[in-house]
Amino acid sequence: MARKIGSRYTANQILGRGSAGTVWLGEGPDGPVAIKMLREDLASDQELVGRFVQERTALLGLEHPHIVTVRDLVVDGNDLALVMDIVRGTDLRTRLDRERRLAPEAAAAIVADVADGLAAAHAAGVVHRDVKPENILLDMRGPLGPGGAHPALLTDFGVAKLIDSPRRTRATKIIGTPDYLAPEIVEGLPPRAAVDIYALATVLYELLAGFTPFGGGHPGAVLRRHVTETVVPLPGIPEELWQLIVQCLAKGPASRLRASELAARLREQLPALAGIPPLEVDEPDPEAAPEEPPAPLPADEPVRRRGAVSLVPGPKPDSNRDTHTSMRVPAPDELAGGAHGTARAPRPSGAPRPGSARHRAAARRRRVTLTVAALLLAAAAGYGIWTTTTDDTPPQQTQTTSTP
Template sequence: MSVNQTDPMIGRLIEGRYEVRSRIARGGMATVYLATDLRLERRVAIKIMHGHLADDASFKERFIQEARSAARLAHPNVVNVFDQGQDDDSAYLVMEYLPGITLRELLQDHKVLTPEQAMDILEAVLAGLAAAHRAGIVHRDLKPENVLLADDGRIKIGDFGLARAATANTATGAALLGTIAYLSPELVTRGIADTRSDIYALGIMLYEMLTGEQPYKGDQPMQIAYQHANDTVPTPSSANPRVPVELDELVLWATARDPEQRPRDARALLDQLLDVQRVLADPSGPPAHRTMVLPAAGATSVLPSGGTGETQILPKARHRTGPVQAEPDDAATTLAAVADRRRRRGRVLMALVVVVALLAGGVGWWFGSGPGAQASVPDVTGQDPAAASAALTSAGFVVAPDPQSDFSPVVPTGQVTRTDPDATSRVQKGSTITLVVSQGPRQLPVPTVVGGTAKAATDALSDFTLQPTSSQFDASAAGTVLAISGVDDAGTPVDLAGAAQYGEQQPVTLTVSLGPVPDVAGLSVADAQSALAGVQLTGVESGTEFSDGVTSGEVIRYEQQAEGALRQGDTVNLVVSKGPPPITIPDVRGKTIDAATSQLQGLGFRVSYPRCTAFTCAFYDWEASLPVTATDPEAGLTATKGATITLSYRVE
């Protein structure tokens, strides 16, 4: 836990009750602090909404919704909410404080968890989520950052800031909410979330715990969202062969692209997880889903004649004692009548069978392949309208002539973002399907951030997706924003400084100043290299130059090895002084002492010559007008600035 003493909230007393001690974490919507509840004398976590969001009614409502959603739950695996209120212009939320780490931090430290560890964590998360689903709440932002692992072993779900009441079609609004790596296909394509969307996010989390990586990767959020909508999550064992097949099947069930193929809620997935745990704990035991032995049929069944179906002993025919009288005409008539009745009954039954068969065949054709047949609407998300129309037509549907349009932060402009009815619907063949084509992301005004601080820029750009900051050395103060850039439809970087608008949730990169490069002029090579290493630059001695102002062996300046911005980790060249440059001694023979002295001193030399000692020299410098006969050193040789040149002269 890091304490930021420059945070103005540190030491503040909220509502006369909660004294803020230190900052725990900072998110896009709020900052979480450790505070002391002075009334109950206990430590709490207090979540305070960012001040710049106070005027946004939707953010404030979402923040208050978190309090209401969490307050409706009372479960050992859900973070308790104690209080909610308003402090000045910012809403705050008082929650249970859990000293420990998040699941994200655990994955960063250990990367891959064992199947037993992953199942233990998932069991606790599912237990808390089952309580939320039972209360009619969809979390909508499940990810490792929102799973808290307390020091005492407790595991809890937190951050219900995106939670909503669970209905058949819980929409997210105009923009996708949640974290892109854990968004379900129906959230990406239709913006609709229910309990099965939470199950999808848990399936991705289980995959990440078992393999140490997320199933989908991409340089842009749009690429990851497209994979969620169109690809099938691979089995964890394909990345980690030690994962048992039972957990493979659990991940595939939870991450099925069709929400109808997933567990209906957290309770259903929890029951299956408990079965898997029992099977893995005792591999030799019976399987979790055993074949049921149906009860035997009854020992006897009543026949139409009233018998039991057993062999019957018929009574003996009575023997007549008198002569037998033949009645041929009556017997023949009776037999003919019986045979005729049987033939009529047979014809009626045959006709009835034929009629029933024809009706069954007709009904089957009508609802199977005829006008009354129902079929699933194909998923054409991400296709161009022509290809999508062809796919829908071949499936037996009629495509509306005029497509609709809608904004989408993940589907490229001009491609299909969804259909109406949507891809999960089953409708009659021949029904009209309307294509909804993406207009690209909603265009929002770009705030002016160049010249301001990086912190202020981060707060102002909350509607966009901030990428890792680019830093470089500059004459500006450290932390000053030098540039802001984004990408166009082709993914090419573009300068956003001065741009009027940019796409919602699109990637934005800030270039921030590291401050000026240290001044190394006049330092020794070793001292210059040490100063540069302090700002993560490498200095190498690359050459020497003469310098009038820098002593030999000291650095004159540094030079960049490559063009462009200078960044940490780069190497610079150090130019070292060789001292003053040598000067060629001019030929001053024949000039007077005064003229030669003036010329040599003008070049930076010192001048000397023998002085007169005669009595007459005491009154004037008579040799100054005498001609120079030689110099020492001789003319044409070189000497450094400041060297002494001795003149010789001849007395006339």
């Protein structure tokens, strides 16, 4: 059912829903547009409406081929909306859900496009703060790039900043999506441009591997890994591309590349990545490396696996891919997780999953082989050795002798 948005726009059809609002296909004076309607409980927040108006100039000034342009901001009664260019295509999450992982050339080309868009935003003093596959759109009508990649555009600029009001989040809350949060945000520092680089490098890792480097399990455990753990290499990834990812996932913001540098370095590598197939790697077993329980969250915040927690109280989110999480900042002693909660190493394709029957059988075969080898060596040398069986019986001493 069509509805009027302000005096210039008509929303005709729902394209998608998220925790922050609903995206409509609409019509404006110049043709089709996408209209992101913020939720009613957000639109009724006078402080947020004020911030919305204050950010108008910055958001309307962001124009770049790899940024979804915001054409207008509408404040009309209970309606609070961003009017954006329509992109005929899909989001990167949908493509990942379909293909699981991308070839390195296509992944690098998509991330280079997004890095170009971020470079323009950062030059204008705007930090995105929520870079993730859901916020990267693929223009299916655009020309194909390296690896058959469609042009990529970053959307939802300003949404995280608009919602991040002091009254709503206070000093003990985190705005973002757990898998993509830079360590400095987890530690309570203000978000700078480097947080977008960290998130985009996480997206690149996910495009190559099919999973994020620090994701899995309780959101609190994910946050701790960002601060305490080192990213684990992917089997078969080209070394130069891997070093680029490592640099952009550095714990210290100053060690990461700028967006323009990341885009340039990725484009330099594209010829070398041509023809390389998607990596053969399986997602780590979440039960292979037991973790200490993370610090408890407030009782009213639901726990989800590899997902996000609702940003604001109110109606149940109407999408299974929420936009934000709102969590308390962990204390320093809670982040000092040591070896517990270590990012789990990916397994080469076909390798047995730790703890599985194949894994246990392989371990038994290795023990038997080592025992037989030890017996043969002892028989040749004429020394006494200890041998163990592969079951639970206690060890026995065996004496061997040799004839002079």
